[in-house]
Amino acid sequence: MLIAKVSEKYDISQDTLRYYERVGLIPRVNRNSSGIRDYTEEDCRWVEYVKCMRAIGLPIDVLVQYVGLYQQGDETVHARQEILIEQRQQLLNRLEEMQKVLARMDDKITRYEEIKDEQKNR
Numbered sequence: 001m002l003i004a005k006v007s008e009k010y011d012i013s014q015d016t017l018r019y020y021e022r023v024g025l026i027p028r029v030n031r032n033s034s035g036i037r038d039y040t041e042e043d044c045r046w047v048e049y050v051k052c053m054r055a056i057g058l059p060i061d062v063l064v065q066y067v068g069l070y071q072q073g074d075e076t077v078h079a080r081q082e083i084l085i086e087q088r089q090q091l092l093n094r095l096e097e098m099q100k101v102l103a104r105m106d107d108k109i110t111r112y113e114e115i116k117d118e119q120k121n122r
Contacts, residue, residue, distance in 0.1 A: 001039045010047050017047065024064045025050045027071060057094065058087055 007014045020026045021037075026046040032038040039047070046067075053063055066083050069076035 001044065003037045003039065006039045006044060006047060009044070010051055012047065012051060020047070020050055023060065024067055025060065027067065056091055062087060 001009075003014050003017055006012075007017060017026075017037075021029055026043065029037045029039055029043050050063060054060075062083060066080055069080050069083070
C-alpha cells in the first residue's frame with residue numbers, strides 16, 4: 001500500500017509517517033522498484049499501534065525503545081513487557097488525575113446551573 005493510502009487510512013500525514021520511520025517508531029518500510037514506500041499489512045499494524053500509543057500519550061523515545069527491542073527478537077519479551085507495565089501505570093495515574101479534573105468541572109457546571117436557576121427565579 002502506498003504512503004498516500006496509509007496516510008488516508010490512518011489519518012496521519014505522509015510527513016508524519018516518514019518521520020515515524022526515520023526515528024524508528026515503525027520498522028523500515030520496504031520500497032517498490034521505483035523506490036516508493038510500499039507498506040505491508042505488518043507495516044500498517046505498526047502504524048496503527050504507534051498511532052494508538054501516541055494517542056494515549058506515550059513518549060516517542062519510549063516507543064522507539066520498544067520498537068528497537070521488538071526488532072531484537074524474543075529475548076527482549078521481558079523488557080518490552082516492563083515498558084508496557086510502566087507506561088500502563090503512568091496512563092492509570094493520568095486517568096485518575098483527569099477524573100478528578102472532570103469531577104471538578106462537573107461541579108462547576110452544576111454550580112453555574114444553580115446560579116442561572118436562582119437568577120431566573122428572581
